[in-house]
Amino acid sequence: xxxxxxxxxxxxxxxxxxxxxxxxxxxxxxxxxxxxxxxxxxxxxxxxxxxxxxxxxxxxxxxxxxxxxxxxxxxxxxxxxxxxxxxxxxxxxxxxxxxxxxxxxxxxxxxxxxxxxxxxxxxxxxxxxxxxxxxxxxxxxxxxxxxxxxxxxxxxxxxxxxxxxxxxxxxxxxxxxxxxxxxxxxxxxxxxxxxxxxxxxxxxxxxxxxxxxxxxxxxxxxxxxxxxxxxxxxxxxxxxxxxxxxxxxxxxxxxxxxxxxxxxxxxxxxxxxxxxxxxxxxxxxxxxxxxxxxxx
Amino acid sequence: xxxxxxxxxxxxxxxxxxxxxxxxxxxxxxxxxxxxxxxxxxxxxxxxxxxxxxxxxxxxxxxxxxxxxxxxxxxxxxxxxxxxxxxxxxxxxxxxxxxxxxxxxxxxxxxxxxxxxxxxxxxxxxxxxxxxxxxxxxxxxxxxxxxxxxxxxxxxxxxxxxxxxxxxxxxxxxxxxxxxxxxxxxxxxxxxxxxxxxxxxxxxxxxxxxxxxxxxxxxxxxxxxxxxxxxxxxxxxxxxxxxxxxxxxxxxxxxxxxxx
Numbered sequence: 001x002x003x004x005x006x007x008x009x010x011x012x013x014x015x016x017x018x019x020x021x022x023x024x025x026x027x028x029x030x031x032x033x034x035x036x037x038x039x040x041x042x043x044x045x046x047x048x049x050x051x052x053x054x055x056x057x058x059x060x061x062x063x064x065x066x067x068x069x070x071x072x073x074x075x076x077x078x079x080x081x082x083x084x085x086x087x088x089x090x091x092x093x094x095x096x097x098x099x100x101x102x103x104x105x106x107x108x109x110x111x112x113x114x115x116x117x118x119x120x121x122x123x124x125x126x127x128x129x130x131x132x133x134x135x136x137x138x139x140x141x142x143x144x145x146x147x148x149x150x151x152x153x154x155x156x157x158x159x160x161x162x163x164x165x166x167x168x169x170x171x172x173x174x175x176x177x178x179x180x181x182x183x184x185x186x187x188x189x190x191x192x193x194x195x196x197x198x199x200x201x202x203x204x205x206x207x208x209x210x211x212x213x214x215x216x217x218x219x220x221x222x223x224x225x226x227x228x229x230x231x232x233x234x235x236x237x238x239x240x241x242x243x244x245x246x247x248x249x250x251x252x253x254x255x256x257x258x259x260x261x262x263x264x265x266x267x268x269x270x271x272x273x274x275x276x277x278x279x280x281x282x283x284x285x286x287x288x289x290x291x292x293x294x295x296x
Numbered sequence: 297x298x299x300x301x302x303x304x305x306x307x308x309x310x311x312x313x314x315x316x317x318x319x320x321x322x323x324x325x326x327x328x329x330x331x332x333x334x335x336x337x338x339x340x341x342x343x344x345x346x347x348x349x350x351x352x353x354x355x356x357x358x359x360x361x362x363x364x365x366x367x368x369x370x371x372x373x374x375x376x377x378x379x380x381x382x383x384x385x386x387x388x389x390x391x392x393x394x395x396x397x398x399x400x401x402x403x404x405x406x407x408x409x410x411x412x413x414x415x416x417x418x419x420x421x422x423x424x425x426x427x428x429x430x431x432x433x434x435x436x437x438x439x440x441x442x443x444x445x446x447x448x449x450x451x452x453x454x455x456x457x458x459x460x461x462x463x464x465x466x467x468x469x470x471x472x473x474x475x476x477x478x479x480x481x482x483x484x485x486x487x488x489x490x491x492x493x494x495x496x497x498x499x500x501x502x503x504x505x506x507x508x509x510x511x512x513x514x515x516x517x518x519x520x521x522x523x524x525x526x527x528x529x530x531x532x533x534x535x536x537x538x539x540x541x542x543x544x545x546x547x548x549x550x551x552x553x554x555x556x
Binding site: 013014016017018019020021022023024025027028031032033034035036038039042094097098103109111112113114115116117118119120121122123124126127128129130131133135136137140141144171175179182183228231232234235238239252253256257260261267270271274275277278281282285 | 297300301304305307308309311312314315318327328329371372374375376377378379381382383384387390394397398399400401402403404405406407408409410411412427428429430431432433436461465486489490492493496497507508509511512515520522525526529532533536537540541544547548
């Protein structure tokens with residue numbers, strides 16, 4: 001009798017659980033998985049508006065012949081390969097310095113380094129665009145110091161435009177990742193570091209032998225998040241360099257946006273390109289998790 | 297070590313200082329490299345108000361961000377709580393499927409969402425802005441993680457006292473998990489305020505434009521009025537800066553919970 005009552009109680013609780021999570025789960029299916037599936041279907045069609053027709057894999061073939069798209073993939077990977085490792089290493093170094101118990105003004109330094117995260121993406125892109133403009137502060141400084149004879153057009157030369165994007169990204173996101181590492185470091189007993197010091201380990205040694213291995217899950221998390229974010233880079237490309245000069249700093253998301261909403265809309269082709277990003281995100285996340293596991 | 301920290305801190309803070317000082321100077325003074333705050337703030341303000349409808353854009357952004365934050369926190373925390381407190385095999389499998397949605401880049405869902413929303417008549421509406429990001433795998437995961445530390449015996453006691461499940465959630469879980477909610481609030485509000493790609497897609501009418509869109513509009517054209525532009529950037533940064541300063545510690549605490 002009492003057992004039966006218990007059964008119904010756990011059934012009731014089970015049902016309550018489903019009611020609690022249903023709205024959230026349903027929204028993710030309708031707003032993420034369903035559109036993703038429709039984008040896949042769309043990527044095999046071409047045409048405009050209601051006159052879409054099946055076109056097989058022609059969109060995917062076109063992608064690899066489209067020089068601007070190939071350029072946008074190269075640019076995005078350029079940002080990814082240079083910016084993400086530099087940022088994560090810098091964030092790790094800053095976090096382990098700030099974790100030092102004897103450091104003075106710790107809170108002040110942490111706040112100042114984290115401060116760039118308080119700016120909106122469009123806002124910081126415009127700040128950097130103004131600083132690096134022909135008549136901007138950086139040029140003024142370089143000319144006055146005698147390093148340059150005349151202002152250099154940072155944003156209209158390919159290499160420097162890309163470097164400015166990387167500098168801006170580093171500025172905006174290093175502090176953000178640092179906070180993740182600082183939080184991770186809270187879980188490491190500080191006495192471990194003190195013991196290592198007594199045993200004669202240098203700061204560099206304890207960084208590589210204690211900090212890096214113990215923070216591995218957090219490093220993996222930030223690496224996946226940053227990779228994901230960089231592959232979807234949009235605001236900076238639009239507002240800092242506007243993809244220029246001549247599309248040599250454009251990102252994949254920026255080109256997909258232009259293809260969908262700026263030029264004559266070509267949803268099928270844009271969907272095919274967006275699917276490539278999805279595959280890239282999935283493959284890179286999978287690889288990072290594999291590498292993360294192996295080091296155990 | 298201190299030198300390194302001072303240099304990094306200086307680089308972090310300087311562009312923001314420059315923004316504030318530029319907002320109070322004439323464009324020509326900004327170009328000539330003036331770095332101390334000036335007296336041109338009111339002129340910049342007048343010019344800005346004449347150039348773009350900043351008041352409306354600010355109001356729009358604020359409305360969208362507040363509504364999204366409230367709804368999103370409610371839906372995501374309910375889901376995270378449901379997944380953890382009442383967990384069984386079926387729910388755990390569903391959770392890992394939901395986590396896969398984290399890998400879906402927004403550009404891959406943007407076009408079908410735009411088609412769905414324009415068919416439903418949701419362009420230029422609040423619901424159009426908030427619907428895609430009300431429920432996010434990241435927030436659900438964060439609340440699921442924090443629900444793990446919610447004491448079970450207190451819950452049992454409340455059940456014996458006859459408290460309904462929904463009241464346990466609202467009267468016991470929410471007050472206990474304040475720091476998680478604060479962190480989730482910071483993240484959601486900032487993402488909503490900063491979002492640019494999605495509003496650019498669905499806010500086709502200038503009356504529904506958001507603050508970041510208006511700021512980006514100001515850079516079009518040949519001559520840039522730096523004083524006015526930086527004032528707009530400053531206004532666009534203020535709300536996120538306020539949220540950041542109020543909730544900085546809670547944010548770090550909530551992240552610690554999520555990283556564990």
